[in-house]
Amino acid sequence: MLADGILLKVEGLTKRFPGVVALDGVDLEARAGEVHAICGENGAGKSTLIKMLTGAYTPDSGTINFEGQIYHGLTPRKAMGVGIACIYQELNLIPHLSVAENIFLGREIYLAEKINVLDRKQMREKAAELLADLGLAISPTARVGTLGVGHQQMIEICRAMWSNAKLIIMDEPTSSLSEKEADDLFRVMAQMKARGVTILFISHRLDEVRANCDRVTVMRDGKTVARVDMKDSSIDEIIQLMVGRNIQNKYPKQRAAHGDVVLKVNKLNRKGVLHDVSFELRAGEVLGFAGLVGAGRTETARAITGADPYDSGNIEVFGKPVTIRTPLDSINAGIAFLTENRKEQGLILIQSVAFNATIVNMHKYGTNGWLSLKRVRDTAQKICAEMRLKTSGMEMPVGKLSGGNQQKVVIAKWLLSKSRIFIFDEPTRGIDVGAKVEVYKLINQLVADGAGVIIICSEMEEVLGMADRILVMHEGEITGEMSREDATQEKIMYAASGFRQAS
Amino acid sequence: MSNEAITNKASELKADAKSGAMAEKLYQLGVLLSLLLLCAVMSVLSSRFLSFDNLMNVASQAAVSAIVSIGMFLAILTAGIDLSVGSVLALSTMMMGIASDHWGLNPYICILVCLGTGALLGLANGLLLTKLHLPHPFISTLGMQKMARGIALFVTAAAPISMFPDEIQFLGNNSVGQVPVSFILVGILYAAMYLFLTRTSTGRYIYAVGGNKEAARLSGIKVNSILNLVYVISGFTAALAGLVLAGRVNAVYPLAGLDYETDAIAAVIIGGASFFGGVGSIGNTIIGVLLIAVLRNGLNLLNVDSAFQTFAIGAVIVVAVAVDVLRQNVMKSGR
Secondary structure, eight states: OOGGGEEEEEEEEEEEETTEEEEEEEEEEEETTOEEEEEOOTTSSHHHHHHHHTTSSOOSEEEEEETTEEESOOOHHHHHHHTEEEEOSSOOOOTTSBHHHHHTTTSOOEEETTTTEEOHHHHHHHHHHHHHHTTOOOOTTSBGGGSOHHHHHHHHHHHHHHTTOSEEEEESTTTTOOHHHHHHHHHHHHHHHHTTOEEEEEOSOHHHHHHHOSEEEEEETTEEEEEEEGGGOOHHHHHHHHHSSOOOOSSOOOOOOOOSEEEEEEEEEETTTEEEEEEEEETTOEEEEEEOTTSSHHHHHHHHTTSSOOSEEEEEETTEEEOOOSHHHHHHHTEEEEOSOIIIIIOOTTSBHHHHHTOTTGGGGEETTEEOHHHHHHHHHHHHHHTTOOOSOTTSBGGGSOHHHHHHHHHHHHHTTTOSEEEEESTTTTOOHHHHHHHHHHHHHHHHTTOEEEEEOSOHHHHHHHOSEEEEEETTEEEEEEETTTOOHHHHHHHHTTOOOOO | OOHHHHHHHHHHHHHHHHHHHHHHHHHHHHHHHHHHHHHHHHHHHOTTTTSHHHHHHHHHHHHHHHHHHHHHHHHHHTTOOOTTHHHHHHHHHHHHHIIIIISOOOHHHHHHHHHHHHHHHHHHHHHHHHTSOOSOHHHHHHHHHHHHHHHHHHHTTTOOEEOOOHHHHHHHHOEETTEEHHHHHHHHHHHHHHHHHHHSHHHHHHHHHHHOHHHHHHTTOOHHHHHHHHHHHHHHHHHHHHHHHHHHHTEEOTTTTTTHHHHHHHHHHHTTOOTTSSOOOHHHHHHHHHHHHHHHHHHHHTTOOHHHHHHHHHHHHHHHHHHHHHHHHHHHTTO
16 A cells, blocks of 8 residues: 555556557546546546556556556456456446346356356345445346346446455446436445545536545546645636636526427327327427436437337427328428437447438438539538537548537537427537537527427436426426426426426 | 647547548558459469460359349448348249240340349348348348248259340350450449449448448438348349359259358458448459459369368458458547
8 A cells, every 4th residue: 555545646647549649647646435536528538547547558658556566557357456447338237147147247156166156145145235235225136137227337336346346437427327326326435435445436527526526636638637625626616627718607598589389299108108298399499308317208209209109199390280100200390309329329430420410311412313422521511610520521430539529410410401390318418518518509509590499408407507498207207397497406306206396 | 628739639530530541441452462462373373374264264253243242242231141142043043944944935024034033032031121120131031042042943843944045145145345245244233333322312321221220210211221222132133143144054053153142241341341331332342252253263273172162261251250350440449
């Protein structure tokens, strides 16, 4: 152990990739039993730093001092061996196996190790013990695939605990959790901290960092710019350190004049998923959908846009009833759906920026069936310039862009679709502070031009910051409606927990 | 982000894009060089390799394979596969033989029967995938491979049919000056397919479906229609290849096209298409076709045991797919 209870001390870590310095002399220091945040915009070098600690990358220079032992580079096996575990955004669990089997995967308890016979009973008991220690009501025999994301993450934590990890790295652990699940996670983190486990916490959600971390290391452009004590600094200061400039307004909300009803949904039903969902959206309005993960908000959007079928209900667009069975029907009706998972559902990562931006109704860019490649490129170039997309060219594969720029390509694609109704599902997930503000400004511009916008947000602050009116869903039903002026976090939580609004 | 940082970022992105494109170019150059190297080695080992007759022989064998490979390329481009091409070729040409020999139909109608049978079998492959939702075209086309071969054997009780009218033989047997009609056909088909894939929205949608089916669907692309079309084209090109083959040998037989799918898969993958879908160019497929044709011809000339030939083609496929996996990993590790 190093002096002053310091568990990990990284000094001068540098990593170059062809044409770019990803990390430039990064320093990091974490004490035993500390929750230490690493903050920075996308591309600041957080992922590269983590990969160095987990042994995925070898540093070009610099040292990693872990428990007084100096390493010039780690391998995944070595990192695991010394007690460094990482919980990635995409969980590494096997859905068909039980909770206990997943926890002990690769580190099983044997009855007779020589002949490879497992002690299933002891593993079940030990798993139950680990789960109970963390205060989790999960059965060790449950199949992991049947659990929610929040619980799955807990299983990963149990795995790390079983492997006697001293340092647990959590990469954006709350990005796919509801607020309640996130609270559970923070409770478990506090328990691990009390046992002397160090947690490196990477998150874009600064309120979480503020509430749960002891210290924070801020990174920018591959360098560490500051290490501050949480109790001596404010969120605004951290944001300033991250972006190197002052972001005055996190939510640059501008109200637009509201016009006619552009979308009217009446008693939309899907068995077991949606129950009598009815609402209206006006031109120039930003309608926010709040609720816990799994409350039926995404499902509502998917049913309206033909991504999923629905059993009954009517949809009217611009006062006319429409039948929407496929995404193409939705596009033809003027409704754009910007899905929450841009990598899985929004983009074709191996294809170019131009291709992705013009994919909706691509036949428009041609005459007599022949595509005009020049028109495709020029159109894409124009919209990307308007959106200030950072790319080396229209032929760049979108998979190589940062999260914020990928999201801009998704928005560009739907702007070009000539839609008048835009449904944004988690529009700012996984993108950095600067890019978020740009997305909000684009939403402002859309409503100023008379489009109707629906935003589905799991961050309550965002929905409060950007929506004119908020609908709250719980288990497939709308349980609350409130105007921007009336809405509070408490009221939303109340409705999101299934209590109907007293009206 | 400071101006300097933005400039850095932009140059980093540029370097990334460049290195990706470079890697692709290098790979294609590598395949072309392997082909030339193989030709050089063969011409040293066998004096007959570079003779006009032999080269024409290689090319006319390659012509049939090149046409089959067009359909296979499309199927693989959509992250699928068509294992039925060889059997579809056999059944389509057998139907043509029956139409001509047993029913005495007009030769042009017989050609339509051949191509129509191929397209219909392809449509069946597509519908098995898109309507019955069989888990992967591997299954539907494997089933079709066996069913079509079974019918092809059944319709004439496994007997071949020969002696066709000139019209049917035209594509496989005639020349314009020194140039066989089949070569011209291959050139036209590849040029047309290139234009279709790069210059029409339907062609671009095939890449979109292969790159990310769900994103394509949510972007309003009729994914099922695209997949059906791909398998119809694959059935059609298999039948067309069969027509060329039937013309060349002036006969149709139920075991025609055996193992053609293996050569076509090898050619497409060597040509740089990816089993993961969404990546590849039709122009490079022809290089893969030639490589396989030269390899087979060379081994024949050297009197290598046919058992080893089979082994060699298998090994080539494994190596090509392994290289594909490596290339995809290199492309992914960019971020």
